[in-house]
Amino acid sequence: MSAAKRYNPDTSPRKVQWRGLLLYILPLPLLPAAIGALMDGSIVQALAIAAGFALAMLAAGLIRKGIRLEQEGKLRRFKRRASTTPYRMLGSVALAMGMFLVAWFGIPKAHGLFDSILYGLAVVLGSYLYYGFDPARKNPDIVTIGITTEELIELLDEADGRIDAIETAGKDIRNAEFRQRLRRIATEARVILDTIEEDPSDARRARKFLKVYLDGAQQVTEGYARTHKNDDNPELEDNFRRVLTTIETVISEQQAKLRENNVSDLDVTIEVLQMQLEKEGVV
């Protein structure tokens, strides 16, 4: 048997995000500083340093999230506002506040109010220049379609996971015809995801398909694979065959509708399918 594996870039582990890691590392000396100040009995100093440390950690998380969303957006060819929350700007402000507290209250007799404010401003400016902020609302590249990259990534990842589950469950089914049909269903469903990725304005229209319908298909397949590993039951096989036919119909209709940008009829088909799934007792 060949040792070759199917090429599947999705299964490779997610790349480590190095950008923004220094934001976690550089404020680390604040931790022993807070403990030292506490042991000296300087409560205000210790509290200021601890608050500065906490704000710096919060800032690191926010800024890195902003960077990750932008990277995912680029990876998936989205050209739109990454998120409704300006994570990098919020992070920079949190870091600036933290550093202001450390400078003013955390280091005795070193910096005045004016100096401390300057440190805070330096942090915001530095962060803006180095990491950049999230695109503004007026950016002409940003098309308002009522869904952010963050929501879109979540939607597509979830759907991708469901298709993976259908494929995995399909491998456990002994019936060669079903296995082949499930493979084709997974491939066709991925085509739909690709279409949405290319034109995210379809996402809203396909939301029901991605959430409700794919979930139903996954449950049916997993249920069938689980219960029919060993015994053959011709009646249930027929039921499953009929369900597969409906799934194939809905997928091809969804593709057609995405092309036509009209989804109202499809919603009805999906509801019919749902009822059928319940009637056949496979969900």
Next chain:
Amino acid sequence: MPILVQRTIGFILLFATVGVLSLQACSSAI
């Protein structure tokens, strides 16, 4: 301003400030 220059200035400004302040706080408290 070229992006590399902008990034370098931002990097120095941001991490010098954070690094110096946290080291100052550490050395003054311990």
